Amino acid sequence: MRWWSVANFVSNAGTWMQLTVQNLLVLQITGSAAATGLSLSVQAAPGLLMSLAGGAAVDRFPRKLTAAVSQSLLGAVAFVTAFLVAFDQLSVGVLMVLAAVTGLIATVDGPACALLGNDLVRPEDVPSAIGVGSLVHNAGRLAGAGLAGLAVGVFGTAAAYAANGLSFLFVTAVIPFLRPVPAAVAGPSPAAVPAAATLPDGADGMTVREGLAFFARRPRLVALAGITGISAVFGRNYGLTLAVLVTGPLAGGAGAFGTVSTVLAIGGIVGAVVGARLRKPSVRVVGLLAAAGALLQVAAGLSPSLAVLLVLVLPMAVAESVSDTAGTTVLQTDPPAHLRGRVLGVWGSIRTVWSLAGPPALGLLMELAGARGALVTGGLVIAGAIAAGYVLQDRRRVPAPVLVPAPALTDRPALSTAA
16 A cells, blocks of 8 residues: 555656646647637546446456556556657647547546555555545645646656656556455455346446446435535636636735645645544535535635635635545445446546536636635535535434324224123
């Protein structure tokens, strides 16, 4: 697990190096902000339809092999991009194709790497492993964003893509030496697997429908999707909302927003550490933390100064990071072992929907209400929706009154007819 964490840190740092310069590269090639948004959509689009098949592939094939192959392919795409950038051969069309290929590979790589990390620890330690993964992700984000500026300044834009390619190769080299815990990968015994999960003779084996059916019939997963979706659409896009708030109403500059971004990342790291200590998180805990983060978002939208905003941003990031870590734990541990890849595939498709719908919806809200209005309205919508969900759930739990019928006349003792 220590080796896997180191590999993930290197990989996340490389990924954030590439993401930091990718938008600038698209703007440099096209000169169009719309093209920048289109490239992000093209990369996310394969997850809408192919995540289901990717999750099924993760359930079918050995996870170490699947993760190694997907990481190698992502590294190859990064090296190809670096080569094209270095020799000034990258066109808009080629860039879009590479973005689509990256998104397609990610539909397999995401669930494969997530579940492989869980396989390296005992089942009772999975929540802690997920918390460590969240911590590594946030630390890699900080390191990658800082290294991107250094690499581009010294070696040029292609260096960020080349570094990302090397990070993927490092992960690929580490995977063969990982030793999964046998109990974590053995899965349920044949007697424990429901009959519906057994494939008929000659069946295809992908069983995408089985993952969909399990997800749809599991109320806690549906509730988790609702909480995460509304939080993603009306909050969390702080790269947009807080950037406009800091540079607009609060009259700050790029440096001020950089400070806010750093505080957000630090809060994410602290939240990941706290989330790793939750042994058995529930959907209710996820919702309560998401609502708390939303209310802090409302307060952040009303901040009169940058100093007040910084004070509010830290606990907001902590609450949302703990909520995310707890939600990931529920998602990856609730399904039976033989269905986890497919359930993560369903989740990938749902997440793609709100990742594509969220920025345009938030942008429209900002056009109508401004940055402050978007933060306040979005936070109230999130908290209100979660509160309404809890009220409805509690009402369903109230047992219906049991009516006891009155004794019938024939049940009474018969009167004696004797004279």
